[in-house]
Amino acid sequence: MTVKEKIENLRAELHRHNYNYYIQNAPEISDKEFDDMMHELQNLEQEHPEYKDDTSPTMRVGSDLNKNFTQYSHKYPMLSLGNTYSENEVAEFYERAKKSLNEDFEMCCEMKYDGTSISLTYEDGKLVRAVTRGDGEKGDDVTDNVKTIRSIPLVLHGNNYPKSFEIRGEILMPWEVFEELNREKESREESLFANPRNAASGTLKLQNSSIVASRKLDAYFYYLLGEELPYDGHYENLQAASTWGFKISKAMRKCHSLEEIFDYIKYWDVERKNLPVATDGIVLKVNSLKQQKNLGFTAKSPRWAIAYKFQAERALTRLNLVTYQVGRTGAVTPVANLDPVQLSGTIVKRASLHNADIIDGLDLHIGDMVYVEKGGEIIPKITGVDTEARSFMLGEKVKFITNCPECGSKLIRYEGEAAHYCPNETACPPQIKGKIEHFISRKAMNIDGLGPETVDMFYRIGLIKNTADLYKLTVNDIKGLERMGEKSAENIINGIAQSREVPFERVIFALGIRFVGETVAKKIAKAFKNIEALEKANSESLVSVDEIGERIAQSILSYFANESNRELVNQLKAAGLQFQLSEEDLSNHTDKLAGQSIVISGVFTHHSRDEYKDIIERNGGKNVGSISTKTSFILAGENMGPAKLEKANKLGIKLMNEEEFLDLIS
Known part of the structure; x- marks a missing residue:
């Protein structure tokens, strides 16, 4: 047997034994025999580097070499x-x-599962890439670290898998490993991990993969994507994936009624506490991929899936003080300062009280014993008061403040809203800093090297007073500041320069106009095409844009009515930001459906409903949800709802099938 053949045989045997141990729970050899084989393979690979293989079992040991993560865009x-x-x-x-x-x-x-999301790409049966969720559009390439997780196959079993596919799942730290890790950290007098999810996420981002290997992470997989999947059923695809070597939960069930779904939820609300890893709910998915496609997506999530979260854990503790925070929109949030209490794996000292109505409804007094909940391990909130625990030592009743705690301005409350606002948006420090922090954030201008602490420092020493001032900074202005070397300064200035290429829709989002989120910003960019047209827009033209109602329209009008905001936009224009759609975006738009209001109904073959909505918008049309006399026509697929069909016939609205529509806009 040649050296190459011996290496290949050892690799194949180690992959098989790893699968038997971690996936099948049926080991055939002892740990010592496995380790001896691994050491033999490591020695052979070191002596013969010409036979290097990135999917060798030896990759699971990790490396002491530090490696920075690169960003990688998700295909889906x-x-x-x-x-x-x-x-x-x-x-x-x-x-x-x-x-x-x-x-x-x-x-x-x-x-x-309550861990950190991961997306793996396999080609020709081998793991080629592992990417974190990131912002949903792109994440960090953590392939080297993921290769150390023994329950993730580096090479697939069998031969019935697609040539290329993506599989998504959750990287987890088992309870047993988490507790042992915290015991070790405690013995070294180090800060403990708050919960297994944070521990798993932090471990996956370590730059030393040998330490990642020592942390014994696990992974479960729940979603298969690709062009040539074996089945139309989500459940069936995952069962197939389990035969290729992936760890798929045996708790998955197909249900055919609400009663079966509720039985499943009830069972696992109790039984989940016996699982070796953390969970925080149940996910429900329409099983058929074809039906998933036809149901489509909203801007943020699929319409064919939902997560049911288990009820929050509750704790009782003392209220010591109420303080107030001012956000970038001027909203003032009351915060309860509490005696520390353990809740859902973390120590809680502060909790949101949301607004004045919540405080009045709870009849809060300083010194009250209050119930705190942490639903899904998000921001804790006070949900009740133990009035029977009140004593003569009870402090004064909590009353919402009347003036801004930062700048002293008289607070206002808009009709129909629960929050109080500081109206001093151009001179209230937290609002100014908040707007700058929003502006530089990843989903907005995505300026590398800048964070809240750096923004705070630049603001305090007078280097910046608004977002436009960022584009006036130079390396000499900031190098030598606290924790700011020349290299860090150059990175920040380069990041600011690169942000000039950020597309128009993200610039609109970055402006921080109240109620204008990512999705609305995209709609505005497509509808008005440049900032000059948006500045001149009236209420009628704004409301005619899909997903923009009176409230958003009024907010946009108010923003551009403010002279300070118009001056800021002019400064940003002068700085070279993109305030119009690119030539490429403009070339993808036509006026073939201009002035037409179109209803989409039914199931389609060539495109999903969301894709048809995008096609309608790109051709100047408007998507509407209900049929009226103003409806131009209905794009009708199979299984159109009988109520809509009846209404269309009654009003004499034209029905257009898929082929006719595609011919119309071709």
Whole structure:
């Protein structure tokens, strides 16, 4: 046997034994025999580097070499799921899917693992890339670290897998490993990890993969993507993936009714506490991939899936003080300062009180014993008061403040809103800094090297007073400042310079206009095409844009009515930011559907509903949700709802099928 053949045989045997141990729970050899084989392979590979293989079992040991992470764009965006804690909302989700599909469907129920999301790409049966979720559009390439996780196959089993595919899952730290790691950190008098999710996420981002290997991370997989998947069923695809070597939860079930779904939820709300890893809910997915495509997506999440979160853990502690924070929009949030209490794996000292109405409803007094909840391990909130625990030592009643705690301005409260606002948006320090922090954030201008602490420092010493001042900074202005060497200064200035290439829709989002989020900013950019047209827009033209109502329109009008905001935009224009759609974007738009209001209904073959909505907008049309006398025509697929069909016939609205529509805009 040649050296190359011996190396290949050892690799094949180690992959097989690893699969038997970590996936099948059926080891054939002892740990010592496995380790001896691994050492033999390591020695052979060191002596013969010409036979190097990036998917060798020896990659699981990791390396002491530090390696910076690079960003990698996801082929398919990694969207988040809509969340609910209510069985009524689960029922509403089920009924919406039933009504939209208008045909039989199965629902796949599975555990919602509480770790850090990962996307793996395999080609020709080998792992080629592992990328974190990041911002959903792109994430960090952590392939070297992921190769150290023994439950993730480097080389697939069998031969019935697609040539190229992506599989998504959750990287987890088992409870047993988490507790042992914290015991070790405690013995060294180091800060403890708050929970297994934070521990897993922090470990995956370590630059020394040998330390990652020592942390014994695990992984479960829940979503298969690709052009040539074996089945139309999500459940069936994952069962196939389990035969290729992936760890797929045995708790997955296909349900055919709401009753079966609620039985599943009830069972796992109790039984999950016996699992070796952390979970925080149940995920429900329409099983058929074809039906998923037809249900489509909202701006942030799929319409064919929802996460049911288990009810929050609750704790009782003392309220010591209420302080107030001012956000970038001027909203003032009351914060309860508490005696420290353990809750959902973390120590809680502060909790949101949201607004004045919540405070009045709770009848809060300083010194009260209050109930604190942390739903899904998000920001803790006070949900009740133990009035029976009150004593003669009770402090004064909590009353919402009347003036801004930062600049002293008289607070205002808009009709129909619960929050109080500081109106001094151009001179209130937290609002100015908040607007700058929003401006530089990843989903806005994405300026590398800048963060809240650096913004605060630049503002305090007078280097910047608004976002436009960032573009006046030089390396000499900032090098030598606290924790700011020449290299750091150059990185910041380069990041600011590169942000001049950020596209128009993200610049609109970065301006921080109230109620204008990412999705609305994209709609505005497509509709008005440049900042001059947006500045001149009136209420009627704004409301005619899809997803813009009176409230958003009024906010945009108010923004540009403010002379300080108009001057800021002019300064940003002078700095060279992109305040119009690119030539490429403009070339993708036509006026073929200009002035037409179109309703989409039914199931389609060539494109999903969301894709048709985008096509309509790119050709100047407007998507509307309900049929009226103003409807130009209905893009009608199969299984169109009978109520819509009846209304269309009654009003004499034209029905256009898929082929006719594609001919129209071709």
